[in-house]
Amino acid sequence: MIPHPAVFGALLKTGQAMRPFLPAALGRKIPKQSARTDAPTTPRPAPRHSRTMLMLEGCVQPALSPNTNAAAARVLDRLGISIVNAGRAGCCGATDYHLNAQETGLARARRNIDAWWPAIEAGIEAIVQTASGCGAFVKEYGHLLRDDPRYASKGQRVSELARDLVEVLANEPLGELQASVPEQTQQRVAFHCPCTLQHAQKLGGAVESILQRLGFDLTAVPDAHLCCGSAGTYSITQPELSERLRDNKLDALESGKPEMIVTANIGCQTHLDGAGRTPVRHWIELVEASLR
Numbered sequence: 001m002i003p004h005p006a007v008f009g010a011l012l013k014t015g016q017a018m019r020p021f022l023p024a025a026l027g028r029k030i031p032k033q034s035a036r037t038d039a040p041t042t043p044r045p046a047p048r049h050s051r052t053m054l055m056l057e058g059c060v061q062p063a064l065s066p067n068t069n070a071a072a073a074r075v076l077d078r079l080g081i082s083i084v085n086a087g088r089a090g091c092c093g094a095t096d097y098h099l100n101a102q103e104t105g106l107a108r109a110r111r112n113i114d115a116w117w118p119a120i121e122a123g124i125e126a127i128v129q130t131a132s133g134c135g136a137f138v139k140e141y142g143h144l145l146r147d148d149p150r151y152a153s154k155g156q157r158v159s160e161l162a163r164d165l166v167e168v169l170a171n172e173p174l175g176e177l178q179a180s181v182p183e184q185t186q187q188r189v190a191f192h193c194p195c196t197l198q199h200a201q202k203l204g205g206a207v208e209s210i211l212q213r214l215g216f217d218l219t220a221v222p223d224a225h226l227c228c229g230s231a232g233t234y235s236i237t238q239p240e241l242s243e244r245l246r247d248n249k250l251d252a253l254e255s256g257k258p259e260m261i262v263t264a265n266i267g268c269q270t271h272l273d274g275a276g277r278t279p280v281r282h283w284i285e286l287v288e289a290s291l292r
Helices: 005-021 067-078 094-098 102-121 132-138 152-161 165-170 175-180 195-200 206-213 239-254 266-273 283-290
Strands: 051-056 081-084 127-129 162-164 188-191 260-263 280-282
Touching: 051 067, 051 102, 051 132, 067 081, 067 165, 067 175, 067 283, 094 102, 094 132, 102 152, 127 132, 127 165, 132 162, 132 195, 152 162, 162 165, 165 206, 188 206, 206 283, 239 260, 239 266, 260 266, 260 283, 266 280, 280 283
Parallel strands: 051 081, 051 127, 127 162, 188 260, 260 280
Antiparallel strands: none
16 A cells, blocks of 8 residues: 555545544544645646756655655755656655565665666756655665666666755755745744664754754754654554654654754654644755745
8 A cells, every 4th residue: 555655645535534433543543634635735846957856756755745845846946956757656665675575675666766767867966855764765776686687787876866855955055045034934943853864874963954054943852863653664563662752752852842843754754743742844844835
């Protein structure tokens, strides 16, 4: 179900409609309907710049947080970068691979490589991921396919081009964005750094640096290195421990009295937001909303 966006989206809507009638333990696993999932997403800008990048759309994020990738595309457009579409790309393969269906996961990696390859040959600068869990896995394509004679070199090239969104913004002049952020409207924000961003990709502190450069008021987060309890499918297979980790993480995130929590991975975002406490969004949505 998860690797198929259309199926996941349809089942999510069905589950949300039935949520009031389900046992509490099961209902808590289904994200509530919200403005983020129901409101129409603002259209993305059409490609118009000489600088181009691909973007991994993901499988659950289009249903659970459809504005995230669109917000990223709009911010990149303001920086002179266009996102080009690769329609045949899909799930990165991480879910299958980590659930011991390695061959299925690698098959998804090969399909993505095939879908991206014409754009890679045409000279795109990078393959952007807005979900750090997906990004960590795409960066491993070269290693995972190293013994595949057809895909070893291509997988390595994809890994070299893979960039978390924060890596892209960190290398861009943000003067125009900084000038567009009105200082008087800045919220107090806490950032949850996902394990896949700070431990797998070694990018701890990168998002915080961008947000601070743009003038956001970041609160301190004790024990920021600890997991929120989402961890892919862990929140489903180990619900009690997962919820305990989530409550501890929210206590830490809320200790500085933020108005909003932002993060960089759809699994963390959905898991934390599911507690119904401080609202949780992807950090690029916060940035893009402040520019309007």
